[in-house]
Ligand code: FES
């Protein structure tokens with residue numbers, strides 16, 4: 001095989017695919033996103049034709065030319081397509097980028113532009129979960145979005161430091177390491193939703209040549225913990241063991257097999273015999289609290305495990321009232337009530353969870369893993385394995401997408417234990433576990449499905465007199481993030497509105513289903529869907545526009561952030577741009593209303609409607625979020641930044657470089673980062689809750705300022721000057737998003753088309769406009785996916801949508817253009833006036849679409865996703881009176 005112009009010897013194994021052959025030969029520009037021909041991360045050119053190497057037999061390529069992204073450049077000179085992708089800033093995490101570049105190369109002209117009749121069809125084999133595709137379209141069309149670096153780069157769209165490496169496919173991700181001498185771990189998983197293991201026989205597996213280690217519940221620490229990671233481990237219940245003798249959802253881990261190859265480990269897994277005592281399971285969250293329901297964690301002590309009421313399957317709860325809701329409803333001129341439901345949704349980060357562990361020359365445990373929270377993973381590994389914290393090092397490379405899903409410890413624990421056990425036996429070896437896409441769907445935590453009941457009352461002016469919420473969240477088999485998601489989901493969604501009388505009753509319950517966990521928006525998207533839908537209905541009754549009903553009711557500086565108890569805590573208005581966001585979206589919808597592009601296609605009975613929804617989010621999670629950073633200015637003028645947070649497409653690497661360049665008045669090209677390594681900084685809670693810009697950003701800014709002050713005070717510039725900074729995540733500010741859409745719905749087919757999409761964001765001072773725009777577009781694309789079709793479907797606890805093909809994340813053809821508008825504010829609590837803004841854009845999208853559907857059809861959708869079949873059924877309920885209402 002000729003790979004990137006170089007003959008590569010070797011014979012593929014029978015049945016081996018080209019992807020694994022290429023990676024085995026060290027060609028790590030070829031990624032794995034699905035191994036099923038669905039995502040394009042593994043794209044290569046085979047004699048000039050783009051193919052998915054994961055579904056191409058390696059034998060077919062023998063004697064032929066294979067080109068990966070790494071073979072496209074001419075030495076230092078990027079290929080025209082690679083240059084277009086860099087100039088357009090057409091990536092976030094960049095895990096998909098090499099595949100896109102390869103496919104585009106096959107279709108591009110000499111100038112790197114792709115000008116084909118149906119570009120959406122040409123690229124349907126390449127997915128991107130981060131960008132929302134606009135910047136990729138720009139790259140294909142040859143548009144430039146990034147600006148050259150230089151002094152004064154703050155506030156400008158400079159490109160990501162890793163850009164050139166990403167388009168060449170040479171930026172290392174977690175498992176882009178040589179594959180020699182590494183052992184592979186595979187997991188046996190439960191076929192039952194609830195069962196006790198009576199007997200487990202591993203003899204045949206252990207006898208298989210090449211199997212090096214087998215772990216069952218007999219071999220793991222007794223320590224209970226949670227996969228969720230927070231700064232305080234007490235935020236989540238200690239309700240799981242690494243391998244347990246009771247399984248609580250289908251596909252839960254049962255045993256681990258470590259072998260010389262992936263295939264041998266899989267064969268070993270198939271040889272383990274397990275005798276299960278099948279137990280009754282509860283799959284419905286509504287039934288889980290009923291007397292007599294099977295208990296998911298009935299064996300736990302509530303206080304020890306930190307479970308609210310294990311005897312009712314309730315892991316976390318919040319009940320409370322301010323004012324008098326009954327009186328507020330009794331005196332209301334207008335009332336609205338309803339129940340809204342949301343679905344299980346998966347992150348679908350293109351890089352699956354994976355980790356490799358080994359012992360370093362000092363016998364210290366090292367785990368390289370795809371995580372958003374390396375420090376928190378280190379701390380929990382030390383806790384679970386009974387090690388001193390300084391005997392564990394956790395590092396990340398670039399993370400291939402996270403969206404909250406990598407705020408869990410899902411693979412590192414079992415990899416670390418295998419490394420330690422092998423060393424104890426005198427056979428030390430690196431061990432690697434890489435989840436398959438199917439495992440991502442069937443065993444990795446997803447978004448909490450919720451049922452949200454809302455009752456609103458308002459006076460004759462449409463001013464709220466009462467808000468009542470009843471929330472039921474399904475956390476699945478384990479309580480990772482259950483409390484955090486429940487409380488956060490109910491917090492800023494309810495606190496957004498000033499109302500004297502509020503009541504919230506919220507409970508998160510266990511079921512014998514795949515666990516739920518952290519996901520972009522952290523519960524807000526689900527609750528906002530219900531509240532913003534109810535408020536829209538209230539506006540209709542009161543005769544107010546969507547923007548006006550919000551203007552009359554949203555919090556303004558001086559208000560408290562009240563949910564269901566008197567306000568407390570450290571959340572304050574560091575700035576306020578919600579009024580601007582409402583104006584911007586209202587104006588954009590009005591100005592585009594008559595444009596040709598905002599009209600439905602001809603030839604069908606399309607109903608057109610507009611909708612809007614608002615969202616607020618705290619810029620930092622509560623109860624502590626810490627980061628420290630060190631900045632070193634070297635005599636040659638270069639600067640090194642050591643900071644704990646990882647880069648996973650959220651753009652913090654670029655932002656940190658820009659902050660340092662601004663503080664020290666240097667060219668960003670002189671600034672290099674050391675990040676995502678527990679040896680590089682003292683602590684970093686991690687990049688979640690959009691804190692990479694604000695918490696780690698404040699620490700970086702303080703460290704850089706210290707360097708500047710030392711130099712101003714006469715520090716010797718011919719020696720390295722080191723500054724340190726830290727930030728503890730308090731006080732916290734608020735950021736705002738308002739989304740507006742215009743949709744066309746066909747009652748005859750249930751088809752929905754987005755005609756106009758606009759989101760206004762209040763992110764304070766915008767550090768990098770192009771990057772922020774990309775974060776918003778990516779969040780909107782994910783929001784549209786879960787609004788319209790994304791759903792993990794379970795039957796008897798078994799996930800039936802276990803591939804990207806069956807689940808369907810938005811493809812390039814599915815995502816409409818979104819106009820992104822920025823409010824003009826300066827946040828007194830953020831780095832140089834900036835606020836966080838990467839998870840929030842998701843939150844108002846689904847209710848804005850639902851409100852537009854209501855406007856179009858006269859009947860309201862109350863369940864996500866608003867799939868085509870559901871919209872068709874909804875359209876069948878249109879009556880003459882609803883026609884008039886529409
Ligand atoms: Fe080949 Fe996804 S890994 S198409």
Ligand code: FES
Pocket residue numbers: 090091092093094095096097127128129130131350400401649
């Ligand atoms: Fe495309 Fe992350 S940038 S998947």
